Amino acid sequence: MxxxxxxxxxxxxxxxxxxAEPVGSRTLARKYGLGVxxxxxxxxxxxxxxxxxxxxxxxxxxxxxxxxxxxxxxxVLMDAVSPxxxxxxxxxxxxxxxxxxxGRLLRQTAQVLSEATDCLALVESPHVEPVTFRxxxxxxxxxRRALLLLVTEEGLVQQRLxxxxxxxxxxxxxxxxxxxxxxxxxxxxAQVRATVLHELYDELSAYxxxxxxxxxxLRPPGPDSDRPIYVLGTxxxxxxxxxxxxxxxxAVLGLVEQQELxxxxxxxxxxxxxxxxxxxxxxxxxxxxxxxxxxxxxVGGEIAGRIAVLGxxxxxxxxxxxxxxxxxxxxxxxxxxxxx
Amino acid sequence: MxxxxxxxxxxxxxxxxxxAEPVGSRTLARKYGLGVxxxxxxxxxxxxxxxxxxxxxxxxxxxxxxxxxxxxxxxVLMDAVSPxxxxxxxxxxxxxxxxxxxGRLLRQTAQVLSEATDCLALVESPHVEPVTFRxxxxxxxxxRRALLLLVTEEGLVQQRLxxxxxxxxxxxxxxxxxxxxxxxxxxxxAQVRATVLHELYDELSAYxxxxxxxxxxLRPPGPDSDRPIYVLGTxxxxxxxxxxxxxxxxAVLGLVEQQELxxxxxxxxxxxxxxxxxxxxxxxxxxxxxxxxxxxxxVGGEIAGRIAVLGxxxxxxxxxxxxxxxxxxxxxxxxxxxxx
DNA sequence: GTTAGCACTCCTGGATTGAGAGTGCTAACC
DNA sequence: GGTTAGCACTCTCAATCCAGGAGTGCTAAC
Numbered sequence: 001m002x003x004x005x006x007x008x009x010x011x012x013x014x015x016x017x018x019x020a021e022p023v024g025s026r027t028l029a030r031k032y033g034l035g036v037x038x039x040x041x042x043x044x045x046x047x048x049x050x051x052x053x054x055x056x057x058x059x060x061x062x063x064x065x066x067x068x069x070x071x072x073x074x075x076v077l078m079d080a081v082s083p084x085x086x087x088x089x090x091x092x093x094x095x096x097x098x099x100x101x102x103g104r105l106l107r108q109t110a111q112v113l114s115e116a117t118d119c120l121a122l123v124e125s126p127h128v129e130p131v132t133f134r135x136x137x138x139x140x141x142x143x144r145r146a147l148l149l150l151v152t153e154e155g156l157v158q159q160r161l162x163x164x165x166x167x168x169x170x171x172x173x174x175x176x177x178x179x180x181x182x183x184x185x186x187x188x189x190a191q192v193r194a195t196v197l198h199e200l201y202d203e204l205s206a207y208x209x210x211x212x213x214x215x216x217x218l219r220p221p222g223p224d225s226d227r228p229i230y231v232l233g234t235x236x237x238x239x240x241x242x243x244x245x246x247x248x249x250x251a252v253l254g255l256v257e258q259q260e261l262x263x264x265x266x267x268x269x270x271x272x273x274x275x276x277x278x279x280x281x282x283x284x285x286x287x288x289x290x291x292x293x294x295x296x297x298x299v300g301g302e303i304a305g306r307i308a309v310l311g312x313x314x315x316x317x318x319x320x321x322x323x324x325x326x327x328x329x330x331x332x333x334x335x336x337x338x339x340x
Numbered sequence: 341m342x343x344x345x346x347x348x349x350x351x352x353x354x355x356x357x358x359x360a361e362p363v364g365s366r367t368l369a370r371k372y373g374l375g376v377x378x379x380x381x382x383x384x385x386x387x388x389x390x391x392x393x394x395x396x397x398x399x400x401x402x403x404x405x406x407x408x409x410x411x412x413x414x415x416v417l418m419d420a421v422s423p424x425x426x427x428x429x430x431x432x433x434x435x436x437x438x439x440x441x442x443g444r445l446l447r448q449t450a451q452v453l454s455e456a457t458d459c460l461a462l463v464e465s466p467h468v469e470p471v472t473f474r475x476x477x478x479x480x481x482x483x484r485r486a487l488l489l490l491v492t493e494e495g496l497v498q499q500r501l502x503x504x505x506x507x508x509x510x511x512x513x514x515x516x517x518x519x520x521x522x523x524x525x526x527x528x529x530a531q532v533r534a535t536v537l538h539e540l541y542d543e544l545s546a547y548x549x550x551x552x553x554x555x556x557x558l559r560p561p562g563p564d565s566d567r568p569i570y571v572l573g574t575x576x577x578x579x580x581x582x583x584x585x586x587x588x589x590x591a592v593l594g595l596v597e598q599q600e601l602x603x604x605x606x607x608x609x610x611x612x613x614x615x616x617x618x619x620x621x622x623x624x625x626x627x628x629x630x631x632x633x634x635x636x637x638x639v640g641g642e643i644a645g646r647i648a649v650l651g652x653x654x655x656x657x658x659x660x661x662x663x664x665x666x667x668x669x670x671x672x673x674x675x676x677x678x679x680x
Numbered sequence: 681g682t683t684a685g686c687a688c689t690c691c692t693g694g695a696t697t698g699a700g701a702g703t704g705c706t707a708a709c710c
Numbered sequence: 711g712g713t714t715a716g717c718a719c720t721c722t723c724a725a726t727c728c729a730g731g732a733g734t735g736c737t738a739a740c
Binding site: 022026038043046056061062 | 732733734735
């Protein structure tokens, strides 16, 4: 792959991303200063097609990048693009606000992300599980029902309704709450299970049955947990020319409405900070015409969730990658700041 | 409007709802036992058109109901239809489960509602505001930040992050929490503001500044509050023939992604139990081709939120009305049961 | 190795056409 | 007078055709 081929491939990707039209040799020679004639470019393009980086929708149309072409572009050719200053300014303002409602902040994150990219934005709520307990409270609602509140070190709250094995007074529950808080604060669920359990039994032997219920409710939230994912921008996405085809649009809609699938989608390669998945690289056939850019954000130093952009393969990879990285960082900082 | 005209109008609505094709006089005479010839029906239809109950997409097509025609059908002609037993059974199972995660239950409600109607389902989270306090807890997160938890009589939880005017120890906050809980439990926000405030100041005079902050945080949640609305079934909706037109689909998408608009949409005529809004009756021009069926559910006897079905005007009004009424009732019962 | 020229292919959009469905009108019928 | 059969007319829809345009691949010259 010599220098000129790279130039040509890069130009094809850029032009196609901008125009959504197959790119011809003439256009390429005119718009990009390659210093050679269309005929030469035609030869290069034929080579690139043979090598699998370009493809032709039909004879006598221009070329468009193949998945492999995009991949090469992303890995090798792409120039870094920092987001425009107005946008950065807007983001600073967004994340400078007090995080008094996590859901709202995440929703706004999704909103901005989709507006700035004209794609679908997916924003996952933070995990609460692996982090450490801060406070537990058991509140009676009726004779046999109580509300269990879990608060983590980072200020995230989870609630569970529990069925009481026997009626308990408010005082008793308060007592249990404070013992649980004292014993569990600063520990993770795993630590609790491993070490602290018997101490608890000793201290609260009178309320053993109640304790069982409370501990049972501490189980990690299941996969279908109450942790919403914010999905915004379907409308913008469907304004893109590739989604004028209703079937393709429906395929995406179908996927995006199933929380569990979206969760899996975001969870892939969750160890890495930034993941770009192009077309067929995606395990879901419905997304074979789409690309996905995913970044992780952190709460208290640990990866806690992911934000992502889903769009046509013909997306501004450079622009979107840098934007989503920035937003993930700002979001992490906002979470940290909200506690400190 | 004589008896036969009613029969004809009813038949037109039913047939159009089923087939999505303009209905001709021949079809009508054949499929519905009206006992007269197509020519007679043609005369009736011409009359009905003149009266504004039917319209013609173009000369020499069949007729379709106008908004007014649907309205008359809904108000006068429609027969009650109870949901099929399998569905009722499924609903019973759904609402029999323990409500340990409100969000999940609401999401499932939206899911079933959209599946059963092939329309878009909108499900609002319950209000927490007008109900009575059960418990308040202020938890320190750091030197200057605390988490304020509000629990209502019905077991609904709200959380707020508050900035502390001065550092406070855990003990102090705990003290404030228990005073607040004791004083506020069983009262509504309005009552608190009106009567209990000075008592609080007396009792907690030492922590006056802290108290100010806590009370400030008790303000009713703003319109853009952290109260999600579950919107499901866009995919199903867009399978309906009227949404093959991309523009119409986009109009709905644009509306549905803006939480505030959806909230307003659901809030109309919120005093009534069941509201059916047909086409142009809707204030949003983007929904002039749609109909909306809305029902209220209750928590603790008070209307707390709404569930709705948005679909093409050509929807099964009878079926959907009865289903949504049933679901609203079951949902209310589930909330009540979860406390009792 | 590069370029100009040219025949060829294929898509696109507009115009045309025929089939089909449904109407409105008229005149006959009970 | 209400009802019905017959018929000409209208309008949509899908298929077909056609010309224009864009882009290619090949060949031959530079």
